Amino acid sequence: MAPPITELSERARDIFRATVEAYLDSGLPVGSRTISRLPGFNLSPASVRNVMQDLEELGLLAAPHTSAGRMPTDFGLRLFVDGMMHALEPSSEERAAIESRAGEAGSIEEALSNTTAALSGLSACAGMVMVPKREMIVRQFSFVPLSQDKALAVLVGEDGGIENRVVDLPPGMAPSALVEAGNYLTATLAGSTLAEVRARLVRRIDAERNALDAAARALIERGIATWTQDGDARPVLIVRGQARLLDEAASEDLERVRLLLDELEGKQEIARLLDSARDGEATRIFIGSENKLFALSGSSVIAKPVRALDGQVVGVVGVIGPTRLNYARVVPMVDFTAATVARLLG
Template sequence: MPSLADLSERARTVFQQVVDEYLDSGVPVGSKYLAQLPGGLGLSPASIRSVLAELEAAGLLASPHTSAGRMPTDSGLRLFVDGMIEWSAPDAEERAAIEAQVRDVDTASAVAMERMTGALSGLASCAALVMVPTGEMTVKEVAFSMLSDTRALAILIGSDGTVENRVIEAAAPLDTARLTEAANYMNAHLSGLSLSDAVARLKTEVEGGNSALDSAARDVISRGLASWSTDERGRAVLIVRGQAHLIDDVAAIDLERVRQLLEDIDEKEQLLGVLDMARQARAMKIFIGSENKLYSLSGSSLIASPYQSGDGKLLGVVGVIGPTRLNYARIIPMVDYTAKTLSRLMR
């Protein structure tokens, strides 16, 4: 994909106009239409067609039909979002609408989460969602038991008395000594930590050279933590509001894509996995269309931002999902503001 520096000033101007018009209308944009816009581009329809062909050859625009206008590709939208967008922060009325949902609650309860998700959906005119952790398990004690040369049973006892058993496949042959070493290390260094904190502690100590564990014991611990952490994510609650916003006059033209998107939302486990990418990255994530295989058929975008507790611990993720023609300039700052509001509520 070309960068902005690879485009001429004329190509950048035409490209931005096409994207702006497409995001506003949801339909392909033609050269004649662009030439007649108020203020104009200072180019004839023939010159605009030439630039459009250049942008299409570069993979930034596409024409759904031979005689139709152009629309941005997923790569084109990524270039636009990363380098050309002009952010529009939520105004006072929008901020008040978000904050009003939690003004009368002391903590981020399920009711507060549902209210805020509903408000975000209405403001963004698309489906809004929030991932709420059900309470991450805290490590109390760990044990490993040999099953075969490369398989072991990992046993985790949580501080609440919960017992989780997982069969793990090791990368190299195992022996009882290595499993004992792995268990002793975890009980001495990771007991009392949440699973996510235990993963972070292990990574820090290994990368800092502070761990005396050999590679086999490290592999056993990493695989055990990864297995338990994956299941922890699966226990998170996903609240979704505003699916009806996904069906508008433009979307009705392509009902198959709308149906696919609604099915994507129903695949809660996969959607939680995508949201968890934002949580692990500790930053806002924007997935556009085919950039994520979950949305490759529905042609949708997901904007998600993590929220945290007062001590900086990552808790969950809030975001919106809708067609790729989202109003990114307005919605991205709105999702960011909602996440910050949730973080303030958790203090």
């Protein structure tokens, strides 16, 4: 097991830091000659190479077979991030870019999507945000026929958001009954959430049994049940900017990128990963093999809990990128985005 960074000699620490920073900047293995030419290093390439060899034996650096240079291992990156990294606060331009996208008109989900896209663009990673599903205030409810036995239930919210579900139609459902059911639900639900009206709706249907067509009554009950069974607590997970992962350096490692893009398709697994960051106070950083989900693609995840004014965790913001991402710049950027999302959620 490698010693703490404080137990390394000053020369070893300096060479290790320079090697990691050069690797994170270029994404390529770093040679001893490159380090020896840096300002402040009055060492021959041979001397640097000897120290690099020692760091490799400690498990902090590795030498790819195709290169004489060295690159940090996942363990070395962890040691660097925890003990040597100097965070760089987002610039005023970067903060303005995130806040302006968050302030664009639209639903909460659109604002979250825009904010996540801004984070993705600035960090050159795939951006992510996960928040609890917020039950919308209903403005309109309608049913659109799809076939003889199925219809699309469409829910329009006060914020302009739209949700839809496919529902089964009772046998012999007439088009007029679809309209009647939609009008009834709009009149009953407008200005309220689904949670607020479910019990009242059941009572009203019973009281107005004679006034409603039997088929329309059955469809109303099925439509509401569909949203109930879907689970109000299901989180909203937004992933934006996967194309950012296809950078110039990725061209030499297309298999890794292909694996990462495949992994990003597993929304439930990503949600579980982000959920594991909810309990921490600070930003969580998962580097390469430390995280089972992205171990195959050798990727890193930076995630920050989003806290409301009362301190309760209301979501998680994060990015996914290669292990060679600029942690010093991206970590504070994720922190700032988490604070912006907290204000969005109010």
